Amino acid sequence: MNTDPEQKQILEGVTVLDCSIAMAGPFAAQRLGDLGANVIKIEPIQGEWQRYVSAGGARGNRINASFISLNRNKKSIAVDLKSDAGREVLYRLVGKADIFLQNYRPGVAERLGVSYDKLCEYNNELIYISISGYGEDGPYSQRPGQDLLLQAMSGAMLSSGSVHDRPTPAGQFLVDAVTAYSAFEGALGALLYKEKTGKGQRVDVNMLDAIISMQMQELCVYTVGGKPQTRTEKPHGHAYIRSPYGIFETKDERYIALAFPSLNTLGEVLGIEELLGMDDESDSHKFRDRIFELTEKKIREYKASPLLDLFQEHGIWATSVYGYSDLVDDEQVRHNGSFIEYDHPTEGHIKTPGFPIRFGLTPSRVNYGAPLSGQHSREILSELDYSEEEISGLLEGKIISETKL
Numbered sequence: 001m002n003t004d005p006e007q008k009q010i011l012e013g014v015t016v017l018d019c020s021i022a023m024a025g026p027f028a029a030q031r032l033g034d035l036g037a038n039v040i041k042i043e044p045i046q047g048e049w050q051r052y053v054s055a056g057g058a059r060g061n062r063i064n065a066s067f068i069s070l071n072r073n074k075k076s077i078a079v080d081l082k083s084d085a086g087r088e089v090l091y092r093l094v095g096k097a098d099i100f101l102q103n104y105r106p107g108v109a110e111r112l113g114v115s116y117d118k119l120c121e122y123n124n125e126l127i128y129i130s131i132s133g134y135g136e137d138g139p140y141s142q143r144p145g146q147d148l149l150l151q152a153m154s155g156a157m158l159s160s161g162s163v164h165d166r167p168t169p170a171g172q173f174l175v176d177a178v179t180a181y182s183a184f185e186g187a188l189g190a191l192l193y194k195e196k197t198g199k200g201q202r203v204d205v206n207m208l209d210a211i212i213s214m215q216m217q218e219l220c221v222y223t224v225g226g227k228p229q230t231r232t233e234k235p236h237g238h239a240y241i242r243s244p245y246g247i248f249e250t251k252d253e254r255y256i257a258l259a260f261p262s263l264n265t266l267g268e269v270l271g272i273e274e275l276l277g278m279d280d281e282s283d284s285h286k287f288r289d290r291i292f293e294l295t296e297k298k299i300r301e302y303k304a305s306p307l308l309d310l311f312q313e314h315g316i317w318a319t320s321v322y323g324y325s326d327l328v329d330d331e332q333v334r335h336n337g338s339f340i341e342y343d344h345p346t347e348g349h350i351k352t353p354g355f356p357i358r359f360g361l362t363p364s365r366v367n368y369g370a371p372l373s374g375q376h377s378r379e380i381l382s383e384l385d386y387s388e389e390e391i392s393g394l395l396e397g398k399i400i401s402e403t404k405l
Contacts, residue, residue: 009364009365010359015099016032017042017099017101028101028131028181030070037098041074045079045374054066063346068350085394085397091122106137158239161235175207182210242285243284244295252304254304328351344369345405
């Protein structure tokens, strides 16, 4: 990430109001902030829910690691949107905003007075991003949009493993992440349209459609190609990929990933005569279990490092299975600058994944770290032309709150 505060950023001058909680919405808003947007996080008086839920027990000093990961490059105002005075604060902000982002359950925005139609009364050029679990209406619209539940519903858990394995969820909040990317893309597309026409619009994103779309290839193999999603006896890496494809243990008790090599080449390199003469496209699907057994047995005769060197020499796609400690220290990861580091006023030195897209003229950067709840309430209200007396009255009436460093 760029560290030069004088260099322009691609979304400089764009104001985003982030009324979202948990992961998908805040992650999307953070990506906009990384590109220079002025992101104002609008939190309840007591602070956003994610401040009190510590993934992995990583609580931090005044801000936990989960919140830090999703809320850099944002200012915070803590305001009671259930009050008339609190909604008035929001409406003033909307009048100067380009994007409003929320992930309330369907119907909640209307009850709070922050629906698309209502906010357009204050800004008819507003881009309104609404993120939901299953869609704005329909039979599942009121179900909780939780990552694991959507993973289970998506069908993805039955695309890997063996017929004897339980369905296994991804090792990351996969649905939240892909939904955040979808909302981010939707915001950029709507901004481009607004630049051309001067018109804002509503943009709806839901987690169910996001995780379905991510499986474009797999689902087309089923719907167009007519191939069932069949798991085999052995723990294959993907129901629609030919064998061998998966994770194998080596002699020195390390794990490597092996991805659909030529069966003849693999047979020659590992000395597996039965693979010689097999057809990659037909036999590798028909005999998936047998190919796995033969490959697994041979790989256990090798130590990981020399085997990976041997595979590389013969153009066979394979790599070590990493843990996070391996990933962070990987030479390509360090070369890419995949992780960024900065100092946070309450949490100290921060090392975190950065923004993954590089722009030659308008790079992303960390302008400030994740805020305390309401840290910028006074500053934001001053920019809306509230007087010091009015701000003090709102604080005393508990319409807004602020937290000082």
